[in-house]
Amino acid sequence: MATLRQKALLIAQGRSRVTVTPPSNKVSDYYGIYVFGLKQMKESLAPSVFKKVMEAIEKGSKIDPSTAEEIASAVKTWAMSKGVTHYTHWFQPLTGSTAEKHDAFFDAHAGIEKFKGTALVQQEPDASSFPHGGIRSTFEARGYTAWDPSSPIFIFDKTLCVPTIFVSYTGEALDYKTPLLKSMEAINEASVGICQLFDRNVKKVVPSLGIEQEYFVIDKSLFATRPDLVMSGRTVFGHNPARGQQLEDHYFGSIPTRVKDFMMDFEIEAHKLGIPVSTRHNEVAPSQFEVAPLFEEINKAIDHNQLLMDLMDKVAEKHNLKVLLHEKPFAGVNGSGKHNNWSLITDTGVNLFQPSNSARENLQFLAFVVATVKAVYDYADLLRASIASASNDFRLGANEAPPAIMSVFLGSTLTTVLDELEKNGNVKIEKGDNMYMKLGISKIPEIILDNTDRNRTSPFAFTGNKFEFRAVGSSANSAGPMTVLNVIVAEVLRNMLKDVEKEMSGGKEKKIAIVNVLRKYIKDSKKIRFEGDGYSEEWEKEAEKRGLSNLKSTPFALDTYHDKKVVEVFAKHNVLSSIELHARHEIMLENYIKKVQIESRVMGDLALNHVIPTAIQYQNKLIENANGLKGLGLDNKAAVETIKEVSRHLESLKQNVNAMIDARRKLNKEEDVAKRAKGYCNDVKEAYFDKIRYSVDKLELLVDDEYWPLVKYREMLFIK
Known part of the structure; x- marks a missing residue:
């Protein structure tokens, strides 16, 4: 076994626990x-x-x-x-x-x-x-x-x-916080306008957020021996272990002792900092975990999440562990997201996404649900762009993550209510009739919190009293996508108020005017609603028929920031000027280029300086053994076949690495940042990453385990 790998494994296997003692038995004390x-x-x-x-x-x-x-x-x-x-x-x-x-x-x-x-x-x-x-x-x-x-x-x-x-x-x-604060004011003003159609006492609406943070944890010594993890946050090579997540035994399983000690430690430190973490558990993939806080006002929640990621990294050092926040650090097992649970709370204490037994409150509830659905429909490409990154591209559309196609899941109960409202909203109201009963509005069950199944395949799902934006990446700053969500919902609410006032100015009674507008918005945005399996090929085909975008790669998704409609909506709500928006687009493209460039260089370094020399050394050993067998008159057919297979993968590996390097050199001469980013996507990442990985992963299976220099998946994912 390669010396460095052997030493790292011995260190990891010999780790002892780091004792954690809370300052008090009561969290409230500290x-x-x-x-x-x-x-x-x-x-x-x-x-x-x-x-x-x-x-x-x-x-x-x-x-x-x-x-x-x-x-x-x-x-x-x-x-x-x-x-x-x-x-x-x-x-x-x-x-x-x-x-x-x-x-x-x-x-x-x-x-x-x-x-x-x-x-x-x-x-x-x-x-x-x-x-x-x-x-x-x-x-x-x-x-x-x-x-x-x-x-x-x-x-x-x-x-x-x-x-x-x-x-x-x-x-x-020049930051994430400034536009977030402005977007909070935009959603506040727009929401208050709608709320006052129902309750004049509402003077302020604050977006609330709970961020579920997924992450991987591996031993620090194993991390240090993988240059790809150190440089790019993910393993660019690594064959799937015999056992991954197929037994489905890790999710909610017993937390490994060292990891539990680490969790206890960072929870204590988080509580000292006023971060309301409340839930911890194993996630689906081996060595994957999740921490979730209670809901907070959105600005504070995002600050706390940024602080928490830093805190987790520092505390992990004490436990000789390494936290991996990359969206896809390991191929073949689930990646990590940051599930953003978003709602709107009035200064009178009402959650605007909470249904009730009151017909008036339910009409208000429907107004905000319908506005949110329409916002996602109207600005689906912008919402997709808001979660675009080089690292999240590896996760979106994979078999465990929401696809790059934006859609909204409402559940069977709420879907039925909206369909009923759209279909029968123009029922003639006779004197004494209960309009809401005829519209089905008062029939929204109180148990809507629990009677709708969860859809883990949806990027944007209603989950009882909030919307869960599941497509945000685990390493992302949530301020980016949440700023977008605040702005686009504010825009629809603003238009909704104008449309209701127009109906009322035409002589319609207020409740009838609201219902008429809701019916139109429901019909206009119906294509974005999807209740099925978002991972399926059938959905891709269906989405295409509906005219929904499927922007799989970041440089192409980011083109949305140039759309006139997008520039106008940010400017209208005083959140980002055209100059600021252009700058962000440029920054995100440059970031994409640099990350793909780093991964490309890491691939070349590992292939040329680690994998190829090791494979040649092993190949020479095989040739020596095959010649020895032949000299003794023994059958050396198996050895010869292995030598040929190693040779094929070595040749393919060298050709593809050299071609990738040439492609990178050509692209670096391109001055247009958008063209360069798309080139890095198509001509470097898409053209060579999988081919190079295939050869290396095959060589990992062929080369004697004692020779292989890189710590393997089975070691990183299962040694704690």
Whole structure:
């Protein structure tokens, strides 16, 4: 066995547990101790200052300098009492991860600890060093981070972290948070308009989110011996083990001891940070797991998910484990997603996607369900583009993930209700008749929460009192797709209100006007609804007949960002300007190119420097043995056949690797980023990745296990 692989296996097999002891038997004793939240603010700030903070959170009003100084002073005192020496603005640039620059409280010139209000509210990172899509040049480096008071300040790794937005000197958004906050305002305004048709007391609507995070865990030493995992996050080679997930025994099975210790550890740390993780379990694939939190306001939920991914990685180090967040780290077994459970909550405490026994509330419920379905139909390609990435392309459309075709699953009960409403909505209303009974609206069962089956094959499914967007990738920042969802639903709600008002101005009674508009929207968006198996070939054919797009690859899906309709909807709701949208498109294309390029280089390196030399060494050994058998007059037919088979795969491997390298060189001369990205997709990834992998995986089966240099799937997935 190759020396490095052997050493890694011996280390992994000899690991001992890392004991985890909670600070208290009650989570409530330490939950949120590293968060400077509303409770801490109320206790440490003057009532007048606290009032201004609340106005900034609830109304977006500006915090004046004197108020900022008082907040900063209180925050510094609290942080230093926890042993903190540095602070940072914690933001989410378009890299996909978070960013931070640590500054000390201690001022050497003054000889004391300082934290000014100006440092709390604003800082100035180099905007040209982050992805900017041409918005910033190297000689125009200025950018700003600005405090987001709606997300709590927290302590992470002995550093005070201030959640912020990140914008350029000229004001363009260079992060995920800025457009998300704007989209929240857009969905709020549009939702309130519809809600007030039913309840004038509603003044605010907040999108709520619960993010189920899937991930893989493998031993750190095994990870370190796989250059492909280290460089790209996934295994570009690896033959399927004899046992994968076919026994269906891993899902909800007993959690391996070392992994359970790791889970307990990161849950404790998450609770200290106020992250409401509540569920952990084995997922379908071996070594795959899931963590799920309680629902939170969408901005906070996304901040917490970004923080959680970082936290999991750091805690895993303590347990000599490695967390893999790539959407498809292993071929042949399930990939990982980030299931975004989205709903809308009014300031009166009503979940707008929660049906009830009240006919009035159910009509409102139907209005928001129908608007969401129509939004997905009207902007299906944009929703697909929002979850597009090089890594998610390996997962979408595979046998365990939602397809690249956008569709909505409502379940049999709600489908029947909508069909009934569309069909019989124009029933003549006689005096004394119950319009809602005739429309079937009041017949929505209270048990709709449970009487609809789940559809794991749907990318966008109604699951009782929320919509679950299942197509988001496990490594993604959820702010991207959720910003899109907020905007497109806001657009439909806005149009819905106009259409209802138009009906009413024509003399229609309000309830009749609402029903008439809903019937039209149901009919217009019917093609996007699908109740069957989203993984099937039949659905691909059916979707094509319906005129639904099937954008399987990221560079082609991203073309949607150039659509006039898309540019207009973002601008109309003041979420992204055409300049910002163009920049994001450019950044995503560049990101795609770089990731495929890295994987291509890793493939070439592993093939040329690891696999081919090993296979030749083994081939020479076979030739020596075959000649020995022949010299003794013994049958060497089997050895000769193996030698020939190894030779065939070696030749194919060398040809394809060299051809891939040539294709890459040609593409690097292409100046148009969109053409280069599509070229990397078609002429590098699609043309050679599978061919090269096929040869390597076949050689893995042929070469003696003692010679093979790369840690195998059976070892990574099953040794804990």
